[in-house]
Amino acid sequence: MVFKSGFVRALALSGLLIGAVEAQPEPAGFAELHQIDRAVASVAGETIRIVNRFGNVRIRSVPDQAEGSLRVTVQAHTKKTNPATVEVRRNECGPVFEVVADAESDDFIRADLVVALPDRAGVDVVLEDGDFTMHAASYPVRVGARSGQIRLQTSGRVDVEVLGGRVVYNPPGPVGHRPAGGRIQTSGAPVDVLVGDRTALNYRVVSGAAVTTDSLALLETRRREGRAVLFGDHQGANLLEIQTDHAPVRLVAEGHR
Numbered sequence: 001m002v003f004k005s006g007f008v009r010a011l012a013l014s015g016l017l018i019g020a021v022e023a024q025p026e027p028a029g030f031a032e033l034h035q036i037d038r039a040v041a042s043v044a045g046e047t048i049r050i051v052n053r054f055g056n057v058r059i060r061s062v063p064d065q066a067e068g069s070l071r072v073t074v075q076a077h078t079k080k081t082n083p084a085t086v087e088v089r090r091n092e093c094g095p096v097f098e099v100v101a102d103a104e105s106d107d108f109i110r111a112d113l114v115v116a117l118p119d120r121a122g123v124d125v126v127l128e129d130g131d132f133t134m135h136a137a138s139y140p141v142r143v144g145a146r147s148g149q150i151r152l153q154t155s156g157r158v159d160v161e162v163l164g165g166r167v168v169y170n171p172p173g174p175v176g177h178r179p180a181g182g183r184i185q186t187s188g189a190p191v192d193v194l195v196g197d198r199t200a201l202n203y204r205v206v207s208g209a210a211v212t213t214d215s216l217a218l219l220e221t222r223r224r225e226g227r228a229v230l231f232g233d234h235q236g237a238n239l240l241e242i243q244t245d246h247a248p249v250r251l252v253a254e255g256h257r
Contacts, residue, residue: 040068046094059134083108136172158182181238198253202232
C-alpha cells in the first residue's frame, strides 16, 4: 500500500475535565507534571485540527450548549519550566492546536492531550506513536498516525490512515441507525468493526490477511470486485472502505466478538 506523502496529517478551560490528569499515563519515573489549558471554539461546519506528536489524544463529550476546552499534560524532568507549548492558529477549515516541544530543552518527556467538545465541529487528529480514544459522537473524524490504538466512536464519516497498532470502529446508535461509513487504511494494524446491525453498513475490503465476520447473513452477500471483497447490499446503507497490507479485518455485525 502506498501512503500519500506526509499522510500523518496534522490536525487539530475552564474546568476542562476534572479527572483529565487521571486519564493520562502515569508519570515516567520521577517526572514532573505541567498543564496547559486552552479554550476551543467548536463551530458547526468547521474542522478542529489537533496535532500531538508526543503522546495520546482523547476526546471527551460535553453538552451541546457548552464551550470546548483543551488540556495538555506535559511530563518533564523539571518543575521549574514547562518545556512544551500549544501553538494556536487557523487554516481554511478551522482552528489548529499543535503541541510543540522546546527543541533546546532536554527536560521534555511526553505530552498527552484531552479535548472536551460539544457535538458540533469535525475533528482532524495527527499523532506519531500515540493512542486516540473518544466518547460517542456524530461529527466526522479524521486520524493519521504512524502507530497506535485508534478507537473510533462516531456515526459521522471516518477517515483513518495508520501504519501499525490497531483500529477499532464502533459507531454509536440503535439497531437500524445508519452510520456515515468512510475509509480506514492501514499497513499492519488489524481492523475491528463493531456494529449492532448487519444492515448498518456496506463494506469494501482489500486485505492481505483474513477477512472474517460473525454474521452468516452478511457472509452470504460476499462477492469479489478485483482485489476487493464486498459485503452487504443494503439499500440506504453507507459504504465503509477498509484496506490493509497484511493485517486481518473483522466485521462484527451481530455482537459475537
